[in-house]
Amino acid sequence: MFLISILLFVMLQNMGDPLATMGGRSVTRREDRERLARQFGFDKPILVQYVYWLVGNDWTKVDINGDGIAETPGIRKGVLRGDFGTSLVTRQPAMQLILSRLPNTLLLMLVSELVVVLGALFIGVYSALKQYSFFDNLITTLSFIGYSMPIFFLALGAMYIFAVNFKRWGLPYLPTVGMFDPQAGQTPGQLLWHLILPVTVISVNSFSGYSRYIRSTMLEALNQDYIRTARAKGLPRRETVFIHALKNASLPIVTIVGLDLPFLLGGALVTERIFAWPGMGRLFIDHVSRGDTPVVMGIMMLIAVAVVVFQILTDVVYAWLDPRIRYN
Amino acid sequence: MTVANPLPNIQPLKPLSLDELEAPPLTLSKMAWLKFRRHKMALVGVGILVLMILYCTLGGLVFSEKFANYNDTGIALQPPSSVHPFGTDVIGRDILARTIYGGQISLLIGLIAVMLETTLGIIIGAVSGYFGGLVDSLLMRFTEAILIVPQIFLLLVMAKFFAGNIPNLTILGREFSGSVVVIIAIIGLTSWPYLARIVRAEFLTLKESEFVLAARATGSSTFDIIFRHILPNSIAPIVVSATLGVANAITLEAYISFLGLGVRPPTATWGNMLEGAYNYIDKAYWLWLFPGLLILLIVLSINFVGDGLRDALDPRSRTI
Numbered sequence: 301m302f303l304i305s306i307l308l309f310v311m312l313q314n315m316g317d318p319l320a321t322m323g324g325r326s327v328t329r330r331e332d333r334e335r336l337a338r339q340f341g342f343d344k345p346i347l348v349q350y351v352y353w354l355v356g357n358d359w360t361k362v363d364i365n366g367d368g369i370a371e372t373p374g375i376r377k378g379v380l381r382g383d384f385g386t387s388l389v390t391r392q393p394a395m396q397l398i399l400s401r402l403p404n405t406l407l408l409m410l411v412s413e414l415v416v417v418l419g420a421l422f423i424g425v426y427s428a429l430k431q432y433s434f435f436d437n438l439i440t441t442l443s444f445i446g447y448s449m450p451i452f453f454l455a456l457g458a459m460y461i462f463a464v465n466f467k468r469w470g471l472p473y474l475p476t477v478g479m480f481d482p483q484a485g486q487t488p489g490q491l492l493w494h495l496i497l498p499v500t501v502i503s504v505n506s507f508s509g510y511s512r513y514i515r516s517t518m519l520e521a522l523n524q525d526y527i528r529t530a531r532a533k534g535l536p537r538r539e540t541v542f543i544h545a546l547k548n549a550s551l552p553i554v555t556i557v558g559l560d561l562p563f564l565l566g567g568a569l570v571t572e573r574i575f576a577w578p579g580m581g582r583l584f585i586d587h588v589s590r591g592d593t594p595v596v597m598g599i600m601m602l603i604a605v606a607v608v609v610f611q612i613l614t615d616v617v618y619a620w621l622d623p624r625i626r627y628n
Numbered sequence: 629m630t631v632a633n634p635l636p637n638i639q640p641l642k643p644l645s646l647d648e649l650e651a652p653p654l655t656l657s658k659m660a661w662l663k664f665r666r667h668k669m670a671l672v673g674v675g676i677l678v679l680m681i682l683y684c685t686l687g688g689l690v691f692s693e694k695f696a697n698y699n700d701t702g703i704a705l706q707p708p709s710s711v712h713p714f715g716t717d718v719i720g721r722d723i724l725a726r727t728i729y730g731g732q733i734s735l736l737i738g739l740i741a742v743m744l745e746t747t748l749g750i751i752i753g754a755v756s757g758y759f760g761g762l763v764d765s766l767l768m769r770f771t772e773a774i775l776i777v778p779q780i781f782l783l784l785v786m787a788k789f790f791a792g793n794i795p796n797l798t799i800l801g802r803e804f805s806g807s808v809v810v811i812i813a814i815i816g817l818t819s820w821p822y823l824a825r826i827v828r829a830e831f832l833t834l835k836e837s838e839f840v841l842a843a844r845a846t847g848s849s850t851f852d853i854i855f856r857h858i859l860p861n862s863i864a865p866i867v868v869s870a871t872l873g874v875a876n877a878i879t880l881e882a883y884i885s886f887l888g889l890g891v892r893p894p895t896a897t898w899g900n901m902l903e904g905a906y907n908y909i910d911k912a913y914w915l916w917l918f919p920g921l922l923i924l925l926i927v928l929s930i931n932f933v934g935d936g937l938r939d940a941l942d943p944r945s946r947t948i
Contacts, residue, residue, distance in 0.1 A: 453920035
């Protein structure tokens with residue numbers, strides 16, 4: 301965690317002149333530039349900047365008026381105390397900016413994840429039961445194509461068919477940008493309507509991995525002795541498949557879902573960009589290209605923390621679900 | 629007393645001739661080819677790949693690069709016609725010619741980035757797995773640090789970091805945008821952790837085996853043991869992972885170029901041809917259809933080949 305934060309910080313510091321993007325045309329005078337640099341601490345060596353970013357600078361004094369004497373107490377609290385700094389572009393606290401986008405991303409990604417997991421469970425179980433049937437082979441081929449499909453191609457194709465051509469043919473067409481239609485207002489119905497395309501695009505891409513995985517764990521579970529025992533004692537097929545086999549086959553799925561969840565925070569950069577979804581992925585792209593360190597660092601750190609937390613959580617849940625696993 | 633043969637249908641085995649007994653053992657590559665041949669989709673993949681490479685190289689003989697970068701705003705956004713089979717783009721460049729030259733760059737990026745990735749991954753994985761201890765834990769913490777942030781985020785930050793004023797390069801009489809080198813470097817620098825982990829795992833098991841002990845007993849140097857004894861024995865997963873890595877690198881290049889932080893014009897890649905195509909979604913489908921289709925085809929065929937190679941070389945590991 302510390303290592304990656306140092307690495308990223310050093311890189312972000314060199315991402316071009318943040319002052320140049322600030323305030324448009326007003327910050328051109330030399331003394332203004334110097335004043336702003338002092339205010340944001342850009343005049344300090346990089347190590348000092350990192351320490352300020354990490355633990356804040358309210359324990360020391362900074363020199364604002366440029367006479368060489370540090371006189372003003374610092375106000376930054378540092379990341380360790382929950383202060384991610386102020387966005388250099390919008391002058392809002394970075395965390396506030398990120399949190400305002402977080403629900404949008406979570407909505408999009410959780411819906412997609414739900415669609416993916418439910419769909420993959422259904423398809424995976426079905427193709428495991430009918431192994432090597434026509435349907436199974438079809439799914440295998442399709443999932444290979446879905447896996448190889450670049451998101452933007454899928455997204456553009458879907459937009460072209462369902463939005464552009466449906467409109468042309470006079471059918472009800474799907475919206476392509478944003479979360480709401482400005483004329484219809486922010487109703488849940490509108491939201492659902494706008495969700496369809498992005499969710500489909502994200503789902504197709506990650507669907508294949510999940511369904512293949514479920515298929516193979518399901519096949520493994522169906523060949524176990526306890527399934528034969530359950531069959532032998534005359535339990536109905538439905539019960540053996542859905543209760544005995546699926547329960548055991550879904551254990552490894554918990555792991556991949558758990559490891560995937562934190563990455564949902566970042567959202568799908570490309571999908572959010574194409575569909576103009578106001579989520580964290582788009583925030584990230586917008587602010588990376590403007591060299592806005594606090595926001596970019598904030599997003600990266602949020603994801604990194606989530607990855608670590610979810611890894612621990614997954615381990616715990618796994619041990620709880622599967623009594624065979626013991627941690628010492 | 630004679631016992632009736634319980635399985636009368638089975639003929640007694642023909643005694644093997646001396647030749648058959650002493651037939652030379654199959655080498656790894658022969659064995660792999662025998663298995664690979666049975667994988668139909670992989671053969672189709674190889675076929676498509678060969679066609680794509682021919683498309684990109686022979687196409688270069690038909691159209692000059694000047695023609696691919698020549699723009700005439702008078703003929704901007706023309707639909708596919710007999711003069712411009714794939715249509716023209718926003719500033720009137722011929723899309724067919726650009727897909728040919730873009731393909732060259734995309735393939736180049738894929739191949740060189742994977743070479744870089746593989747070299748880094750092998751060295752870090754080998755050192756970490758072979759020496760163990762403090763070196764191992766330091767390198768693995770570093771690997772985890774890189775893995776913890778999604779690769780595309782890391783790539784965007786690095787692309788921005790290295791994107792200063794990069795001069796154009798002239799190699800073999802052709803002018804490239806310097807950003808090609810940057811993209812290759814950053815893709816290589818961010819993709820190695822997965823490979824390093826695979827190599828490390830192979831080294832951890834192989835370093836305990838007898839042939840390594842024998843090599844050590846005969847006084848081979850550490851360098852020799854790592855690169856001449858252990859590495860050839862762990863080549864199968866590396867080859868598979870490198871093959872799939874090419875597809876991954878091509879996709880990643882397309883993503884960052886698509887987001888506008890990748891390879892700069894005038895150099896065409898399949899990725900940056902798609903940049904901004906979504907602004908013309910309702911007017912010009914040919915802007916994104918052809919480059920996108922080519923990316924899909926190449927990634928799909930590489931994935932098929934990689935899958936076939938995995939079955940042929942490394943039947944134990946089987947993911948999706």
